Amino acid sequence: MRYNPPMLTHRLSALFSRRDKPYDATALAAGGYRLPRRMTSNASLLAPLISILIFVMVITAIVWSLNRREQQYQQDTLYRNAAWAQQQIRVALGDVQDQGAALARAAAAGSPQIGAALAQAHRHHPEVVLVDWLDTDGRSMTASVRSEAEQATEGTASGTRPASAPVPASQARSASQSGDAGLPTIPANLPQWQTMLRAGAGGPASQHYSPLLFDAAGKAYMTLQTPVVRARRQIGSIAMLLSIDAMLAHQLPSELTSKFKISLVAEDGRELSTSSTRPRLPRDAFSQLRLQPPGNGLSVRVYTYPRIGNLTNNTLVWLVAGLSCLVLWSLLSLWKFTRQRAAVQQALFEEASFRRAMENSVSLGMRVLDLTGRITHVNPAFCRMTGWDESDLVGQVAPFAYWPPDSYAEMARQYDMTLRGKVPASGFEMRVRRKDGSIFHARMYISPLIDASGKQTGWMGSMTDISEPRRVREELSAAHERFTTVLESLDAAVSVLAANEAELLFANRYYRNLFGVRADGHLALAGTGFDMTQVSNDSIDLVDTYAGLPASALTDSSADTIEVYVERAAKWFEVRRQYIQWVDGHVAQMQIATDITARKQAQELARQQEEKLQFTSRLTTMGEMASSLAHELNQPLAAISNYCSGAAALVKSGRGSDATLLQALDKTAQQALRAGMIIKRIRAFVKRSEPKREPADVHDIVADAVGLAEIEVRRLGMRVAIDAGSPLPAVSVDPVLIEQVLVNLIKNAAEAMYGAPRQNDPERSTIHVCASREDEMICVTVRDTGPGIDPAHAEQLFEPFFSTKRDGMGMGLNICRSIIESHRGRLWAENRQDAAGQVLGCEFHFTLPIGEAPSARYDS
Ligand code: ADP
Numbered sequence: 126m127r128y129n130p131p132m133l134t135h136r137l138s139a140l141f142s143r144r145d146k147p148y149d150a151t152a153l154a155a156g157g158y159r160l161p162r163r164m165t166s167n168a169s170l171l172a173p174l175i176s177i178l179i180f181v182m183v184i185t186a187i188v189w190s191l192n193r194r195e196q197q198y199q200q201d202t203l204y205r206n207a208a209w210a211q212q213q214i215r216v217a218l219g220d221v222q223d224q225g226a227a228l229a230r231a232a233a234a235g236s237p238q239i240g241a242a243l244a245q246a247h248r249h250h251p252e253v254v255l256v257d258w259l260d261t262d263g264r265s266m267t268a269s270v271r272s273e274a275e276q277a278t279e280g281t282a283s284g285t286r287p288a289s290a291p292v293p294a295s296q297a298r299s300a301s302q303s304g305d306a307g308l309p310t311i312p313a314n315l316p317q318w319q320t321m322l323r324a325g326a327g328g329p330a331s332q333h334y335s336p337l338l339f340d341a342a343g344k345a346y347m348t349l350q351t352p353v354v355r356a357r358r359q360i361g362s363i364a365m366l367l368s369i370d371a372m373l374a375h376q377l378p379s380e381l382t383s384k385f386k387i388s389l390v391a392e393d394g395r396e397l398s399t400s401s402t403r404p405r406l407p408r409d410a411f412s413q414l415r416l417q418p419p420g421n422g423l424s425v426r427v428y429t430y431p432r433i434g435n436l437t438n439n440t441l442v443w444l445v446a447g448l449s450c451l452v453l454w455s456l457l458s459l460w461k462f463t464r465q466r467a468a469v470q471q472a473l474f475e476e477a478s479f480r481r482a483m484e485n486s487v488s489l490g491m492r493v494l495d496l497t498g499r500i501t502h503v504n505p506a507f508c509r510m511t512g513w514d515e516s517d518l519v520g521q522v523a524p525f526a527y528w529p530p531d532s533y534a535e536m537a538r539q540y541d542m543t544l545r546g547k548v549p550a551s552g553f554e555m556r557v558r559r560k561d562g563s564i565f566h567a568r569m570y571i572s573p574l575i576d577a578s579g580k581q582t583g584w585m586g587s588m589t590d591i592s593e594p595r596r597v598r599e600e601l602s603a604a605h606e607r608f609t610t611v612l613e614s615l616d617a618a619v620s621v622l623a624a625n626e627a628e629l630l631f632a633n634r635y636y637r638n639l640f641g642v643r644a645d646g647h648l649a650l651a652g653t654g655f656d657m658t659q660v661s662n663d664s665i666d667l668v669d670t671y672a673g674l675p676a677s678a679l680t681d682s683s684a685d686t687i688e689v690y691v692e693r694a695a696k697w698f699e700v701r702r703q704y705i706q707w708v709d710g711h712v713a714q715m716q717i718a719t720d721i722t723a724r725k726q727a728q729e730l731a732r733q734q735e736e737k738l739q740f741t742s743r744l745t746t747m748g749e750m751a752s753s754l755a756h757e758l759n760q761p762l763a764a765i766s767n768y769c770s771g772a773a774a775l776v777k778s779g780r781g782s783d784a785t786l787l788q789a790l791d792k793t794a795q796q797a798l799r800a801g802m803i804i805k806r807i808r809a810f811v812k813r814s815e816p817k818r819e820p821a822d823v824h825d826i827v828a829d830a831v832g833l834a835e836i837e838v839r840r841l842g843m844r845v846a847i848d849a850g851s852p853l854p855a856v857s858v859d860p861v862l863i864e865q866v867l868v869n870l871i872k873n874a875a876e877a878m879y880g881a882p883r884q885n886d887p888e889r890s891t892i893h894v895c896a897s898r899e900d901e902m903i904c905v906t907v908r909d910t911g912p913g914i915d916p917a918h919a920e921q922l923f924e925p926f927f928s929t930k931r932d933g934m935g936m937g938l939n940i941c942r943s944i945i946e947s948h949r950g951r952l953w954a955e956n957r958q959d960a961a962g963q964v965l966g967c968e969f970h971f972t973l974p975i976g977e978a979p980s981a982r983y984d985s
Pocket of ligand 1: 869873874875877909911912913914922927928929930932933934935936937938939967
């Protein structure tokens with residue numbers, strides 16, 4: 126994505142406008158802001174939770190303690206009341222026992238009031254159901270005293286019958302059945318009674334209780350027998366039947382029975398009587414005390430009634446439990462809320478941190494102005510850029526500290542534009558003064574600052590330091606200008622053609638001057654036969670070929686160089702062509718066409734001069750060889766003359782036969798042919814002709830050259846030998862020029878050998894010429910036995926006008942080398958030496974390439 130400061134500014138201003146300050150901006154700016162730890166952990170909930178738990182535990186402990194104390198209290202109360210009840214019953218039983226003892230004493234004394242006393246017993250002790258005096262055999266003694274007793278009772282009683290008449294069992298039963306009110310009820314169906322009484326009548330000589338008796342209804346009774354002792358002899362006993370129910374009903378105070386359920390319990394735990402009909406519940410607390418010694422194993426048991434206090438206690442417990450649950454629920458809700466709040470705060474914090482980090486890390490300087498033009502915020506980048514601290518800038522109104530004093534007017538104008546919202550989207554450039562006084566160039570973009578409610582609260586400005594881009598731009602511009610200047614002033618036509626659509630992408634002034642801004646000039650420079658479709662196809666291939674290569678591969682690819690003659694410009698150009706990657710990434714063809722017309726003309730001139738030189742050289746050679754040639758021609762001409770004279774003499778003398786004449790004429794003709802051949806060779810050698818290459822056999826060239834040169838060689842007293850070689854492939858050469866080289870070399874060899882001692886050795890007077898094949902070249906060697914080449918002159922040998930001869934021109938070898946090199950061959954010389962280092966002579970070699978010569982376009 127492209128860097129777009131205005132868009133970035135807009136986004137940043139949007140971000141800032143949404144800022145709801147969920148954090149301490151100053152702390153954040155200082156980098157010291159941290160989310161409180163308790164917001165990020167659940168530890169905050171642990172304390173209240175522990176408090177609640179402790180509270181619940183304490184409450185539970187209190188309740189438990191209260192309950193325990195209650196239970197103890199209850200137990201104490203029960204115990205006290207049980208003791209009270211025990212005491213009451215004991216007292217009552219004690220009284221009964223006392224009464225029994227009194228009755229026994231009365232009976233023993235034979236008191237006349239015994240009957241009345243017996244009758245009184247029930248009255249005093251309602252629990253005594255029956256009283257009887259029994260003899261030791263268990264027979265009732267009350268019959269004798271009954272009348273007496275009744276009398277006594279009637280007199281004293283309030284008109285009612287004694288509550289407990291000491292009647293025998295049978296009577297008692299009948300009395301009971303009679304339904305007399307107020308009379309003690311004889312327990313129905315109590316057969317044990319009599320038996321018990323009889324059994325106990327002669328029992329121990331002390332008061333004693335019988336085991337429990339039960340009537341048909343299940344009610345419990347027991348007897349108390351008191352021995353009647355007279356004169357130390359037991360004469361009977363007073364038997365009392367005690368009702369357990371009555372004992373409970375009459376002997377216990379009402380305040381006790383109203384508060385507690387009281388039961389009398391047998392030794393085996395059976396409940397004999399109870400003060401309340403309320404069924405016993407398993408959880409009912411009770412206290413139990415034995416009545417013994419009286420009671421014969423009876424126990425009194427006191428139950429507590431469910432108390433109001435318990436209910437209150439329970440309510441309190443439940444209240445506390447409920448409250449605890451409520452507190453726990455509140456705590457949970459608080460915990461959830463805190464977690465949500467912490468999550469929201471964390472998210473807000475992260476967003477705030479992100480924004481702050483972004484704001485801190487951006488390289489854009491940001492400045493916020495309120496609607497009155499006062500700076501309300503600057504970011505660190507702004508401070509870094511200007512060198513002013515935030516505290517210096519925030520709160521300032523124009524002129525700001527970073528305004529350069531010399532630009533107040535311009536800055537005020539921009540400030541005014543800012544506040545009026547007239548700043549263009551592309552911002553404005555400004556000069557900014559740093560705190561240290563230095564100035565830099567910046568670009569400021571302005572956008573409105575909109576808050577969360579959509580209301581504009583100020584102006585957000587984002588500033589970028591453009592000093593560096595500006596410098597780079599200026600440098601680039603200067604570089605471009607230099608580049609353009611160089612390209613424009615180049616003395617060569619530079620053009621770039623889009624490879625795939627023959628569109629001229631670039632042309633410098635030289636090109637434009639020559640061809641205008643059309644692409645055909647580029648095509649013309651590309652050479653004759655340049656086909657547009659071919660260009661396109663080539664280009665496509667090139668694009669494919671270069672697709673995977675780096676740009677350097679295109680630019681580094683070796684360029685072709687061709688020389689082209691452009692008709693319409695009448696100029697020669699050396700064209701370098703190269704495929705490059707154009708600025709848009711496409712492959713393009715760049716051509717640099719250098720005008721080489723002058724060079725071409727100079728080359729042409731040089732070529733012509735060279736030809737003239739060669740021609741001159743040949744003429745010179747011929748001139749030098751003129752005497753030899755004249756001598757050589759003289760011979761056939763003299764022979765012709767002789768043959769003709771001889772023939773004429775024969776004819777004149779008449780001795781000449783036809784055969785003789787014909788022979789003479791044949792020889793004449795041969796000599797004439799020989800002379801003609803010499804002249805033809807000389808003419809062919811000397812005539813001026815354009816270089817004309819044709820396939821030629823090197824052996825023929827060698828033979829012709831030797832034929833020409835050997836006239837001169839012979840004149841110097843030497844001979845030339847052609848070393849026969851194997852047939853050689855044809856070479857494409859100008860035979861006359863190669864002959865010229867050979868003639869020159871042979872002539873030089875002969876001249877070198879001319880002064881050298883030959884010691885009458887024919888081999889030392891022989892120049893050897895041979896031709897052989899070496900790879901793709903034909904190598905021709907001219908070997909002499911002269912003094913060889915002086916090493917001091919080896920360097921200069923082929924230089925023009927170098928000669929060691931008195932009348933030498935010094936051009937021969939130079940021309941020879943240019944001829945050989947123009948045939949893409951090589952000419953060099955080396956001395957021959959023997960094993961002792963003695964120079965035996967000198968060898969000149971030259972090579973010629975086998976096969977077709979390259980196009981003349983490249984040779985010229
Ligand atoms: P010129 O024959 O007019 O001197 P050339 O260019 O043919 O000019 O020869 C240049 C020089 O090279 C000669 O003057 C001679 O010194 C030396 N030179 C040429 N051929 C031979 C040779 N076969 N042996 C020794 N020196 C030679």
